Amino acid sequence: MDPRLKAFFEPESVAVIGASRNPRKIGHIxxxxxxxxxxxxxxxxxxxxxxxxxxxxxYPSILDVPEEVDLAIISIPARFTVQVVEQCGKKGxxxxxxxxxxxxxxxxxxLERDLVREARKWGIRLMGPNCMGVYSPSSNVDMxxxxxxxxxxxxxxxVAVLSQSGSLAAGLMTMLAKQEVGVSRFISYGNAAxxxxxxxxxxxxxxxxxxxxxxxxxxxxxxxxxxxxxREISTQKPVVVMKGGWGKAGMRAVKSHTGSLAGxxxxxxxxxxxxxxxxxxxxxxxxxxxxxxxxQPPAQGKRVxxxxxxxxxxxxxxDFLEDKGLEIPSLPKExxxxxxxxxxPFYTIGxxxxxxxxxxxxQYRVATKAMLDSDGIDCVMVIALMSAPMVNPPRxxxxxxxxxxxxxxxxxxxxxxxxxxxxxxxxxxxxxxxPYYTDPARGARAIVALTRFGExxxx
Amino acid sequence: MDPRLKAFFEPESVAVIGASRNPRKIGHIxxxxxxxxxxxxxxxxxxxxxxxxxxxxxYPSILDVPEEVDLAIISIPARFTVQVVEQCGKKGxxxxxxxxxxxxxxxxxxLERDLVREARKWGIRLMGPNCMGVYSPSSNVDMxxxxxxxxxxxxxxxVAVLSQSGSLAAGLMTMLAKQEVGVSRFISYGNAAxxxxxxxxxxxxxxxxxxxxxxxxxxxxxxxxxxxxxREISTQKPVVVMKGGWGKAGMRAVKSHTGSLAGxxxxxxxxxxxxxxxxxxxxxxxxxxxxxxxxQPPAQGKRVxxxxxxxxxxxxxxDFLEDKGLEIPSLPKExxxxxxxxxxPFYTIGxxxxxxxxxxxxQYRVATKAMLDSDGIDCVMVIALMSAPMVNPPRxxxxxxxxxxxxxxxxxxxxxxxxxxxxxxxxxxxxxxxPYYTDPARGARAIVALTRFGExxxx
Numbered sequence: 001m002d003p004r005l006k007a008f009f010e011p012e013s014v015a016v017i018g019a020s021r022n023p024r025k026i027g028h029i030x031x032x033x034x035x036x037x038x039x040x041x042x043x044x045x046x047x048x049x050x051x052x053x054x055x056x057x058x059y060p061s062i063l064d065v066p067e068e069v070d071l072a073i074i075s076i077p078a079r080f081t082v083q084v085v086e087q088c089g090k091k092g093x094x095x096x097x098x099x100x101x102x103x104x105x106x107x108x109x110x111l112e113r114d115l116v117r118e119a120r121k122w123g124i125r126l127m128g129p130n131c132m133g134v135y136s137p138s139s140n141v142d143m144x145x146x147x148x149x150x151x152x153x154x155x156x157x158x159v160a161v162l163s164q165s166g167s168l169a170a171g172l173m174t175m176l177a178k179q180e181v182g183v184s185r186f187i188s189y190g191n192a193a194x195x196x197x198x199x200x201x202x203x204x205x206x207x208x209x210x211x212x213x214x215x216x217x218x219x220x221x222x223x224x225x226x227x228x229x230x231r232e233i234s235t236q237k238p239v240v241v242m243k244g245g246w247g248k249a250g251m252r253a254v255k256s257h258t259g260s261l262a263g264x265x266x267x268x269x270x271x272x273x274x275x276x277x278x279x280x281x282x283x284x285x286x287x288x289x290x291x292x293x294x295x296q297p298p299a300q301g302k303r304v305x306x307x308x309x310x311x312x313x314x315x316x317x318x319d320f321l322e323d324k325g326l327e328i329p330s331l332p333k334e335x336x337x338x339x340x341x342x343x344x345p346f347y348t349i350g351x352x353x354x355x356x357x358x359x360x361x362x363q364y365r366v367a368t369k370a371m372l373d374s375d376g377i378d379c380v381m382v383i384a385l386m387s388a389p390m391v392n393p394p395r396x397x398x399x400x401x402x403x404x405x406x407x408x409x410x411x412x413x414x415x416x417x418x419x420x421x422x423x424x425x426x427x428x429x430x431x432x433x434x435p436y437y438t439d440p441a442r443g444a445r446a447i448v449a450l451t452r453f454g455e456x457x458x459x
Numbered sequence: 460m461d462p463r464l465k466a467f468f469e470p471e472s473v474a475v476i477g478a479s480r481n482p483r484k485i486g487h488i489x490x491x492x493x494x495x496x497x498x499x500x501x502x503x504x505x506x507x508x509x510x511x512x513x514x515x516x517x518y519p520s521i522l523d524v525p526e527e528v529d530l531a532i533i534s535i536p537a538r539f540t541v542q543v544v545e546q547c548g549k550k551g552x553x554x555x556x557x558x559x560x561x562x563x564x565x566x567x568x569x570l571e572r573d574l575v576r577e578a579r580k581w582g583i584r585l586m587g588p589n590c591m592g593v594y595s596p597s598s599n600v601d602m603x604x605x606x607x608x609x610x611x612x613x614x615x616x617x618v619a620v621l622s623q624s625g626s627l628a629a630g631l632m633t634m635l636a637k638q639e640v641g642v643s644r645f646i647s648y649g650n651a652a653x654x655x656x657x658x659x660x661x662x663x664x665x666x667x668x669x670x671x672x673x674x675x676x677x678x679x680x681x682x683x684x685x686x687x688x689x690r691e692i693s694t695q696k697p698v699v700v701m702k703g704g705w706g707k708a709g710m711r712a713v714k715s716h717t718g719s720l721a722g723x724x725x726x727x728x729x730x731x732x733x734x735x736x737x738x739x740x741x742x743x744x745x746x747x748x749x750x751x752x753x754x755q756p757p758a759q760g761k762r763v764x765x766x767x768x769x770x771x772x773x774x775x776x777x778d779f780l781e782d783k784g785l786e787i788p789s790l791p792k793e794x795x796x797x798x799x800x801x802x803x804p805f806y807t808i809g810x811x812x813x814x815x816x817x818x819x820x821x822q823y824r825v826a827t828k829a830m831l832d833s834d835g836i837d838c839v840m841v842i843a844l845m846s847a848p849m850v851n852p853p854r855x856x857x858x859x860x861x862x863x864x865x866x867x868x869x870x871x872x873x874x875x876x877x878x879x880x881x882x883x884x885x886x887x888x889x890x891x892x893x894p895y896y897t898d899p900a901r902g903a904r905a906i907v908a909l910t911r912f913g914e915x916x917x918x
Contacts, residue, residue, distance in 0.1 A: 310626020418633045
């Protein structure tokens with residue numbers, strides 16, 4: 001791992017080149033977001049025409065900054081970037097983020113090559129160009145140039161998110177924030193002219209803040225190296241990948257978007273599978289899967305136990321799980337006997353276990369505990385429709401939190417945000433690290449990811 | 460169509476047999492929900508031990524009710540239902556809903572047969588048993604026995620929803636309410652011992668309140684008749700079907716759930732396709748598809764035009780649409796020329812049309828109008844990430860509402876509920892009949908449904 005990469009995530013001093021006094025300019029927003037994020041290091045706005053920006057002393061050029069600079073964030077017209085990187089080199093900057101667009105993604109390959117050559121000449125690692133850069137809540141770094149009042153940030157957590165595409169980065173951030181999925185490092189790395197997926201994976205492999213690594217990729221600059229790094233890391237930390245641009249028209253769209261070749265779907269699928277990645281298809285699945293991998297242990301096998309208080313929900317959950325290659329085994333004899341003893345005689349003891357519309361929070365506790373304790377079950381899906389009359393939502397949530405605490409095997413919940421009270425209780429469940437999904441199909445995809453990670457780990 | 464079915468949806472007088480003074484009892488909730496829904500006809504609680512329930516005079520038996528009764532809702536222990544249906548027969552009741560469980564779904568096939576025999580003897584149509592019955596906001600009928608403070612109701616609208624399963628009915632209702640998808644008739648018909656899917660389809664075919672018909676089914680009582688009715692109706696009104704219980708374990712689960720045979724997946728798929736149904740896979744898709752079919756016209760072809768302000772979003776949208784068999788054609792020459800003339804020179808004019816992060820509401824208007832007007836495009840997907848700095852959300856939404864008003868071809872929007880202001884604007888869009896989805900994959904499925912309905916109509 002290249003130690004210079006640390007400067008992107010935990011810099012001690014940052015210069016913003018192209019800082020602006022105009023609050024609508026990117027160069028202004030970056031400075032103000034860094035301040036808002038509570039950045040603890042030194043922050044140096046650079047602008048030849050200003051003496052002060054957002055209350056900080058501004059410098060005409062980076063060479064005028066009187067102290068050492070770890071990281072420079074560059075937001076100036078593309079044609080000036082090469083000479084500014086040269087100045088960064090002279091200054092001894094370790095890493096630069098080039099936010100500016102106007103490079104290979106608009107056909108300007110040559111300028112991009114010049115930019116990289118200049119950075120390498122000085123031993124600088126370069127992120128971008130054409131990117132948003134980094135949001136790293138634990139180190140109070142936030143250089144995303146869309147202000148957090150229009151693009152709310154995800155809370156601090158353990159999921160590292162990488163996206164080539166800036167718009168998808170923004171979209172994912174919105175979705176992660178809404179679902180309150182915590183992130184460690186959030187990286188929009190754009191054209192990947194220098195720092196690419198393989199570099200970032202290597203860094204995140206040893207990054208203690210990051211337990212889950214999730215990427216949106218279109219093309220890969222160093223495919224082979226990426227796959228090698230991914231194969232190594234994926235047994236330790238789950239690597240979630242969403243690949244964009246696999247159709248005919250999709251490849252055309254990628255070409256004009258990030259200027260990289262999208263490659264054949266089958267080739268990518270096979271390679272990603274081989275290197276232990278967990279493939280997701282949609283943005284919703286991306287976030288759903290990150291949420292469960294961040295908090296739940298991997299599944300040691302494919303046998304799912306389902307507890308429900310709605311027969312139809314049991315039926316469709318079985319459909320989704322089976323369709324994804326999971327098993328819904330008959331209950332082991334001891335488990336069946338235990339449940340028969342503990343539950344009312346008119347319940348049909350099976351898998352799914354239908355507690356019926358008249359069940360109570362206590363019966364959920366009995367059933368969930370028995371399934372979690374059983375050797376015949378690898379993962380428990382609890383479907384809890386809390387509009388049912390006898391379910392006491394706060395008590396049920398208490399029980400589930402208590403039972404889920406051991407993290408012996410995955411426990412995920414399917415429920416509906418039917419009322420404000422129920423939504424509040426479900427949020428409590430989620431914040432305790434037990435994910436819930438409002439559609440069994442989404443829950444099934446989350447279980448697939450936990451099972452896949454279990455398989456990869458056992459390699 | 461059997462004219463007696465009308466009594467389920469537009470009764471002039473209703474008796475609730477098993478009405479209770481205990482507010483936790485189903486028989487109480489039905490009465491109070493009917494009152495709360497503002498039922499305009501006569502309402503007669505029947506209970507041998509009460510003289511008044513919820514402010515209404517109660518009668519010892521239905522035979523004591525002094526006026527005519529169109530519909531009786533029966534919520535008493537299963538073993539008493541047959542004799543109560545006999546009383547309904549003597550009273551001249553047209554239709555009964557048997558809410559009570561304890562029939563074929565618990566192995567009590569014989570009692571169910573007796574119940575149906577009794578109803579038929581008197582010329583009564585029977586819904587259920589083991590069901591929640593009907594919610595019909597336009598006629599102020601609401602017999603769903605989960606109170607609306609824990610199970611919020613969907614608003615009045617034009618989607619008829621049918622579900623065998625009570626828990627899925629409740630789940631779908633929650634989701635429809637949350638998404639504000641309006642329903643005409645919402646029917647949980649349980650075991651379908653007498654009134655089944657085919658009967659209800661026939662009724663809804665001629666029901667002017669219902670423009671879209673959406674069903675969750677596990678098994679079908681009269682498969683052939685259902686398919687015939689569906690084939691006839693599906694060219695006029697879209698018929699959306701989600702089929703539960705198609706896996707091995709799924710069929711086991713269905714058997715113990717509604718007591719009907721689930722049947723082979725391939726057989727169902729082929730039959731549903733042939734009769735023009737629009738198949739959906741998940742609950743989320745069920746609601747998403749209902750929402751767009753309720754408000755948008757069918758697509759006249761498969762050619763989708765995509766407008767975006769995020770390149771990555773364009774890329775993945777193309778993936779999803781192509782994967783579902785839709786086309787993202789190159790733009791027709793006139794359209795390309797028009798857009799080239801109207802938009803800034805540095806925009807790449809293509810499909811997807813990438814308006815970039817610096818686009819304005821006005822540019823969205825120009826692009827959307829041009830695509831809607833073009834003969835080369837059958838359906839327009841507008842991806843609008845409104846956190847982008849130059850987009851004015853209220854203005855953009857005004858433009859989209861105005862352009863969508865003609866309903867010449869489908870217009871659907873992909874956007875994110877990034878802030879409260881944006882969410883409010885998006886809600887305005889939705890209430891104006893232009894659906895939006897927070898994930899392009901969900902939008903793609905909605906477009907598939909509009910395309911499928913277009914194909915079926917052209918038959």
